[in-house]
Amino acid sequence: MQTPRPYSETVAIVVEQVAAAVQQAITESGQTVQAVARGSAVPQSTLHNKLNGGRAFTVEEIAKIARYLEVPFAALAAPSVAA
Secondary structure, three states, rough: OOOOOHHHHHHHHHHHHHHHHHHHHHHHHHOHHHHHHHHHHOOHHHHHHHHOOOOOOHHHHHHHHHHHHOOHHHHHHHHHHHO
């Protein structure tokens, strides 16, 4: 039986996966981070910081970005599950 990861390590992995999924969705949309920030009403500095792993995205931020990019919320919020 495999030893479970510590909670903080699991959270860090999820934060990285969500940031990667958001970055991929932005790239696939052909838009810039600035355009997505404007269109989703997530401040550009916040979006940039969170894409670079500075902090975790909030559920509200993920919802705004998903809505703007017209992608399923789960594709951004739970990328390992949605894949």
